[in-house]
Amino acid sequence: MVKYKYALLIFLISVFSVSCSSENEEDNVEPGIDKTANLQGLGDSAEDLLSDVSFTSMNIEIVYVNGYAPNEAALANFKNFLEERTFKPDGINISLRAVSPSGKTEFSIEDIVEIEKETRTIYNAGDEIAVYIYIADGSSEKDEDNKFTLGSAFRNTSMVIYAKTIQDFAARPNAPSESDIEAAVLNHEFGHLFGLVDIGIEPQSDHKDEDNAGHCNIEDCLMRASIEFGSGIIDEIEGGRVPALGSHCIRDLQAAGGR
Numbered sequence: 001m002v003k004y005k006y007a008l009l010i011f012l013i014s015v016f017s018v019s020c021s022s023e024n025e026e027d028n029v030e031p032g033i034d035k036t037a038n039l040q041g042l043g044d045s046a047e048d049l050l051s052d053v054s055f056t057s058m059n060i061e062i063v064y065v066n067g068y069a070p071n072e073a074a075l076a077n078f079k080n081f082l083e084e085r086t087f088k089p090d091g092i093n094i095s096l097r098a099v100s101p102s103g104k105t106e107f108s109i110e111d112i113v114e115i116e117k118e119t120r121t122i123y124n125a126g127d128e129i130a131v132y133i134y135i136a137d138g139s140s141e142k143d144e145d146n147k148f149t150l151g152s153a154f155r156n157t158s159m160v161i162y163a164k165t166i167q168d169f170a171a172r173p174n175a176p177s178e179s180d181i182e183a184a185v186l187n188h189e190f191g192h193l194f195g196l197v198d199i200g201i202e203p204q205s206d207h208k209d210e211d212n213a214g215h216c217n218i219e220d221c222l223m224r225a226s227i228e229f230g231s232g233i234i235d236e237i238e239g240g241r242v243p244a245l246g247s248h249c250i251r252d253l254q255a256a257g258g259r
């Protein structure tokens, strides 16, 4: 059996925080819809997403560009991840909707914010908290030769997945399957919405990655900033074993009202 030399591919999932400036607020008022609660900073709704104190159900709107529908297995893994960590007695609903390509191939977070403004239709309502996920047909403008941003959580209930980058990555020799990468990125980015690590929720132990804000320094944890896909990691992800949260991250979530 041929042994490949694995290129050191770093998958960097970065965190951007876009704060809501007051001058934008007028744009966000439409008759009957108050969007303000969904336009806060990253981590600001961690407890609302985790616990059932204010919100007993969650409504996730996934908007994907035609041709980039998320994989069913990835969605099932994602939903399971959310159910394992949250208290939502009235359920977690995920809806999917296709949109036309934006025409761009590289995106800044500001671009994604604009797209969200045009395509998001679901906001918090009563005891239901809403989350928006955009599946982009391109890549982050921050990508470098060996560093790919696969997704970003950028507001309290908003995140983007760079599906084109994931497809290209999965096409490399010995890379994990597209579905497994997709699930890992969805779960990782949602971990940031949950406030990990030290983004709006209090770390219960010393596991902060000092070099990469918002990330965990525990080996094999889902919230590590970079995962180097050497043979070991590839073996681990094979068979659909997507990286899981380590016990330190889980404790943080539990202390903030999660399961």
Ligand SMILES: [Zn+2]
Residues within 6 Å of the ligand: 013, 014, 015, 188, 189, 192, 214, 215, 224, 225
């Ligand atoms: Zn991250």
Ligand SMILES: [Zn+2]
Residues within 6 Å of the ligand: 207, 216, 217, 218, 221, 222, 223, 224, 245, 246, 247, 248, 249, 250
């Ligand atoms: Zn961790």
